[in-house]
Amino acid sequence: xxxxxxxxxxxxxxxxxxxxxxxxxxxxxxxxxxxxxxxxxxxxxxxxxxxxxxxxxxxxxxxxxxxxxxxxxxxxxxxxxxxxxxxxxxxxxxxxxxxxxxxxxxxxxxxxxxxxxxxxxxxxxxxxxxxxxxxxxxxxxxxxxxxxxxxxxxxxxxxxxxxxxxxxxxxxxxxxxxxxxxxxxxxxxxxxxxxxxxxxxxxxxxxxxxxxxxxxxxxxxxxxxxxxxxxxxxxxxxxxxxxxxxxxxxxxxxxxxxxxxxxxxxxxxxxxxxxxxxxxxxxxxxxxxxxxxxxxxxxxxxxxxxxxxxxxxxxxxxxxxxxxxxxxxxxxxxxxxxxxxxxxxxxxxxxxxxxxxxxxxxxxxxxxxxxxxxxxxxxxxxxxxxxxxxxxxxxxxxxxxxxxxxxxxxxxxxxxxxxxxxxxxxxxxxxxxxxxxxxxxxxxxxxxxxxxxxxxxxxxxxxxxxxxxxxxxxxxxxxxxxxxxxxxxxxxxxxxxxxxxxxxxxxxxxxxxxxxxxxxxxxxxxxxxxxxxxxxxxx
Numbered sequence: 001x002x003x004x005x006x007x008x009x010x011x012x013x014x015x016x017x018x019x020x021x022x023x024x025x026x027x028x029x030x031x032x033x034x035x036x037x038x039x040x041x042x043x044x045x046x047x048x049x050x051x052x053x054x055x056x057x058x059x060x061x062x063x064x065x066x067x068x069x070x071x072x073x074x075x076x077x078x079x080x081x082x083x084x085x086x087x088x089x090x091x092x093x094x095x096x097x098x099x100x101x102x103x104x105x106x107x108x109x110x111x112x113x114x115x116x117x118x119x120x121x122x123x124x125x126x127x128x129x130x131x132x133x134x135x136x137x138x139x140x141x142x143x144x145x146x147x148x149x150x151x152x153x154x155x156x157x158x159x160x161x162x163x164x165x166x167x168x169x170x171x172x173x174x175x176x177x178x179x180x181x182x183x184x185x186x187x188x189x190x191x192x193x194x195x196x197x198x199x200x201x202x203x204x205x206x207x208x209x210x211x212x213x214x215x216x217x218x219x220x221x222x223x224x225x226x227x228x229x230x231x232x233x234x235x236x237x238x239x240x241x242x243x244x245x246x247x248x249x250x251x252x253x254x255x256x257x258x259x260x261x262x263x264x265x266x267x268x269x270x271x272x273x274x275x276x277x278x279x280x281x282x283x284x285x286x287x288x289x290x291x292x293x294x295x296x297x298x299x300x301x302x303x304x305x306x307x308x309x310x311x312x313x314x315x316x317x318x319x320x321x322x323x324x325x326x327x328x329x330x331x332x333x334x335x336x337x338x339x340x341x342x343x344x345x346x347x348x349x350x351x352x353x354x355x356x357x358x359x360x361x362x363x364x365x366x367x368x369x370x371x372x373x374x375x376x377x378x379x380x381x382x383x384x385x386x387x388x389x390x391x392x393x394x395x396x397x398x399x400x401x402x403x404x405x406x407x408x409x410x411x412x413x414x415x416x417x418x419x420x421x422x423x424x425x426x427x428x429x430x431x432x433x434x435x436x437x438x439x440x441x442x443x444x445x446x447x448x449x450x451x452x453x454x455x456x457x458x459x460x461x462x463x464x465x466x467x468x469x470x471x472x473x474x475x476x477x478x479x480x481x482x483x484x485x486x487x488x489x490x491x492x493x494x495x496x497x498x499x500x501x502x503x504x505x506x507x508x509x510x511x512x513x514x515x516x517x518x519x520x521x522x523x524x525x526x527x528x529x530x531x532x533x534x535x536x537x538x539x
Contacts, residue, residue, distance in 0.1 A: 016056040017048045018270045022279060023060040023106060023250050026086040027071045030094050032341075032353065033276070033308050035325045039338050040305065040347060040423065041274050042100045046481030047417050052507045056267055058254050059095065060106035061087055065243035069229035079229045083109055094325060098334060099484055106254040108231075108246055116253040117246055118234045120294060121222070124180065125235055129293045132236075135177045135221045138170040175225050178239060182220040185289035189213050192288065198301060200284050201421070202348035205277060205304040209284045220245075220286060248287045252296070270299040272421075277304040303421055306350035308341075323353070335483035336362050336530065342423035342482065343431075359533060369434050370475070371529040376441065377468040378493055378525040384450050389469055389495070390462035391519035399467050402440055403514045406474050409433035410512045413478060418508075430478045437471040440464075466519065469494060473517040477506045486529050495521035 021041045024034050038059055045057040063083040072082035087107060095102065106113060124130050138147045140163040147170055153162040161170050190213055193199060193206070200206035223239035224230065230240030249257075251270055256263035275283045284302045291298050329337045340358050343365070345351030381389055392399070409429045417426035446464045449457060473494055480487040480503055491503040499518045500506065510516065 016054045016267050017045070018056045018255065018267045019045050019058070019272045020251050020270055020274065021059040022275050023062040023108065023247055024091065025065075025067070026061045026063055026083050026091065027067050029086065029090040029324065032323045032325055032328075035094065035098060036308055036341050037274050037276060037305055038095065038100055039098060040342060040421075041272075042098075042102070043338070043342060043423060043481050044272065044274075044417070044421065046101060046484070047414075047508070049504070050477065050481055050506070050508050051414075051418065052509070056104070056255075057102045058104050058106060058251070059100070059102045060104075060250055060254070061091055061108070062243065062247040062250075063087075063107055063109045064230040064240070064246055066224070066227055066229070069227055080109060083107070097329065098325065098338065104254050106250045108250060112259065113250060113253045114231050116258040117231050117241065117249050119258050120249055120252075121241065121245070122234045124290070124293055125178075125233075127293065129181050130178050130222065131181070133177060133179045133219075133221075134175070136174045137172070139173045140168070140170045173226075176239075177221040177225065178223040178233065178236070179219040180222045180245070180290065180293070182286065182289055183217045185292055186213050186217045188292055189217075189285065189288060192292075192298065199298075200280075201301060201303045205280055205284075205348070209280065212281060213285060217285070217289075244282050244286065245290070248282060248290065251287075251299070257296075269297040271301065273299050273302045275302060275304050277306060280304045303348070305347055306345070308345070309350055309352040328358070331533070332358060332362055333530070335486045336366055339366065339427070339482055343427045344424070346424045347421050362530065362533060365431055367530040367532070369431065369438060373434060373438050373441070373468075374472055374490055374493065374529055375525060377465065377472060378523050380446055380450075381465050381469065381523040382525055384446075384461060384465065387522055387524060389517070389519050389521045389523050390466055392463040392466035392470075392515075393459045394456075394463045395467075396463075398440060398444060399463065402437065402467055402471060403512075405433050405436045406471065406514070407512045410474075410478065410508065414508050417481075427482065430475070433471070434475060437468060437475075440471075441468055466517075469523060470514060470517050473500075474511050476503060477508070477511045480504070480506075489526055489529060493524055493526040495523055 019041050021038050024030065041057060041059070045055045049055045061083070063079075068082065069079050072079040075082060077085070092105065095105075108114070121130065138152060138161055140147055147163060151163070152170065153167070162168060163170050190210070193210060193213075197206075200209050220242075222242045222245045223233055223236075224242060225239045228240055230243060231246050233239045233241060251273065252264070252268060253259075255267040255270075257268070273283055280302070288298045325337065332340070336358075340361060341351075341353075344357060344361060381387060409432060412429035413426040415426075416422040416429065441464070444464045446461055449461045449464065451457075452460075472490060473496055476487045476490040476494070476496070488503055491497060494517060496517060497503070499521055500516060
């Protein structure tokens with residue numbers, strides 16, 4: 001996978017800031033929705049690394065279940081061959097392409113996972129938390145989920161029912177299953193939610209879960225006996241584990257559960273589970289109940305992002321609305337892609353992708369506001385001071401306003417990105433500072449000041465250009481988690497590494513310390529950070 005930043009710590013025994021994405025179902029190639037959550041997790045963990053914290057970022061793939069078995073059969077290969085092909089040719093390469101700096105990639109077909117899963121469910125069975133029964137009811141293969149009546153739509157005939165998510169017919173199942181005593185955990189879950197009001201975010205998602213649990217939980221079927229592509233139950237190999245029960249355990253099996261107690265103690269409980277809102281109940285109801293039954297700590301937060309919409313519907317392959325991320329990165333570039341979705345759509349809400357909006361933000365915010373600022377500043381240092389950054393000698397009210405603006409931006413961005421997961425708000429704060437720097441240059445008119453060749457004039461020009469470069473130094477640090485390649489180019493243009501070290505070593509805590517970029521560094525005008533867009537490719 002992509003190389004990660006140096007994972008510095010805030011103390012030898014400090015717990016890691018552990019973030020996970022859902023593990024994605026490999027019945028097909030990834031689309032924008034998958035990448036949206038994964039980029040969000042990458043920005044979040046990179047931000048905490050920029051804080052100087054010890055971080056661990058997990059993603060991976062969910063590879064069992066009836067849908068994958070049928071997909072493999074339709075393509076004339078075994079389920080394992082299908083999973084191997086998709087993971088190695090589609091999923092891992094995309095994360096590398098998008099510069100995802102994950103620390104681990106878990107696959108549910110790996111023995112390090114399946115062995116621990118069997119130990120986990122055997123423990124629950126031995127405790128009496130799992131019993132044998134029978135199931136009769138509707139099942140959506142696309143969701144790999146047993147459906148409640150409220151989750152079904154009327155179909156073309158009087159008897160046909162459709163899944164409300166996939167708009168496809170559900171199947172009627174009657175089979176012997178094993179059940180987890182989920183119904184016993186309703187009161188305990190409600191008590192936990194009340195004691196931990198930030199456990200489920202955003203508030204709308206929390207309210208949805210509360211209403212669901214308050215209606216009384218039913219015991220959960222955790223096994224299937226009509227197909228064999230799954231983890232066998234250790235006490236009854238006629239059954240394989242229901243795919244969701246298997247999948248949810250990736251968060252602990254990857255962290256060392258049952259295999260590395262010291263590592264598990266450092267990583268668990270997870271700091272943040274990032275999930276799509278359509279799988280929130282699994283993570284905020286079933287997963288906590290299973291952990292309670294096993295006597296393990298619960299994750300600290302489950303944060304549900306909204307859906308990316310196309311034509312008013314959730315983006316998905318099954319609805320023929322999936323868009324490959326490379327369709328966009330080939331036109332806008334990877335860093336602009338990483339920026340756009342977190343800037344344009346408040347995390348936790350649904351949002352529609354728009355080519356026109358992406359183009360407008362690219363041109364206005366990235367090319368004009370940010371890229372042009374970097375280009376102009378470097379060009380003027382080159383033109384008026386031979387590429388050597390001059391020292392500031394005459395700071396005044398205008399420079400103080402920049403210092404205050406930077407401090408304000410850092411405080412807002414650090415809280416919004418690092419704590420609230422308000423990526424749009426954090427980026428807005430950073431780009432408000434970028435606009436302030438542009439306004440400063442426009443007001444100070446260094447090209448006019450340069451005509452004054454007196455000692456005072458040269459001093460004033462030096463101060464203006466130093467302030468611009470120092471502002472860009474701070475901006476490079478703040479945008480490094482979001483646009484790592486672009487930030488590195490800017491860092492190199494400023495000549496900062498020779499004096500300040502690697503960009504990844506700069507911390508959020510010191511970014512607002514004005515004057516860190518030393519005078520005398522060589523400033524060069526590198527390649528254009530955000531080139532002019534060509535025409536939109538033909539569909």
